[in-house]
């Protein structure tokens with residue numbers, strides 16, 4: 515049985531009734547999880563903000579002359 519990583523609530527997922535791509539919502543904290551695999555059951559958290567990408571902006575460092 516899968517549990518919510520956010521609040522440890524038991525996610526009552528019936529593997530017979532869900533399929534990959536389905537979205538499970540934690541009743542306790544409202545976090546959404548997408549079913550990415552059935553056997554074994556695997557859930558992927560759906561983040562509202564996808565800030566995974568690291569901004570690798572180059573900063574032009576100004577060197578101060580002393």
Ligand SMILES: [Zn+2]
Pocket residue numbers: 518519520521522523540541542543544545
């Ligand atoms: Zn939860």
